[in-house]
Amino acid sequence: MPKFQNTESKNIELTAENVNVYYGSTLAVKGVNLDIHSHEITAFIGPSGCGKSTMLRCFNRLNDLIPDAKVEGNITFRGQNLYEKKVDPVQVRRHIGMVFQKPNPFAKSIYDNIAFAARVNGFRGKDMDDLVENALRQAALWDEVKDKLKSNGLSLSGGQQQRLCIARAIAIQPEVILMDEPCSALDPISTLSIEQLLLNLKDKYTIIIVTHNMQQASRVSDRTAFFNARATEKGKQGYLVEYSDTKTLFQSPVEEATQQYVTGAFG
Structure with a gap:
């Protein structure tokens, strides 16, 4: 299994080249x-059914878990093709973590949500307490839960549960964190706390976020990819319309479809 040493530009973490994704035929x-x-x-925006989440899952091979899913083209992480036969998808997910749309803490204590994830991914150190505290601190949750680490993670509020899931992803020490609509189930105050957390985390991690919320994309992202979909005989077919730094995409998009979407003319 490769160690994913960066053989590409130091500024590029992941690359997608001519990627097609099939579900069956x-x-x-x-x-x-x-x-x-x-x-x-990096934010992925676009209307429902345009392939944002499908493309996100390509980066840590979660589409492998979907029957009949097939990925064509090249997806490289630090110069290594993630879809080569010698690459273990479980190890890919160790380097490229995932936070899902709805908070999904384990039915375990707050402490064990972090510790279990770390152990499953090979942590054998003696400093589990330090690892748990560090992950919770990075997720801006430590001060709120440090006196109730034995409480069930499901007892937390929705926003706290999502931050616990982010801490759980951090605990396995990834290089990249993928987030699929991480705020869609949260209230506005919790959403803002997650957004601030993302801004704090990007110093240590590369982050890709799928969001329907264009204001959120404009607030937190450095770059934005706009996806759209065309109708075919077999249903919707997603494609990338435009990708640039966020300010340019929102204020001076090249494509008319992008202009219409970001101004609310459709979507």
Whole structure:
């Protein structure tokens, strides 16, 4: 298994080249090309069914778990093709973590949510207490839970649960964190706390976030990719319309479809 040493530009973490994603014989996402830059937040925006989440899952091979899913093209992480036969997808997910749309803490204590994730991913050190505290501190949750670490993670509020899930992802010490609509189930105050957390985390991690919330994308992301979908005989086919730094995409987009989407004319 490769160690994913960066043989590419130090500024590029992940690259997608001519990526097609099939579900069975249906081409769901077509011809995606983009670079993900290190220690930045990249947002994927676009209407429902345009392939944002499908493309996100390509980066840590979660589509492998979907029957009949197939990925064509090249996806490289630090110069290593993630889809080569010698690459273990479990190890890919160790380097490229995931936070899902709805908070999904384990039915365990707050402490064990972090410790269990670390142990499953090979942590054998004696300083588990330090690891748990560090992960919770990075997720801006430590001060709120330090006196109730034995309490069930499910007892926390929705926003706290999502930060616990982020801490759990951090505990395995990834280089990249993927987030699929991490705020869609949260209230506005919790959403703002997650957004501030993302801004704090990008110094240590590369982050890709899928969001329907264009204001959120404009607030937190350095770069934004706009996806759209075209109708085919077999359903919607997603594709990348435009990708640039966030300010340019929102204020001076090249494509008319991007302009219409970011101004609310459709979507």
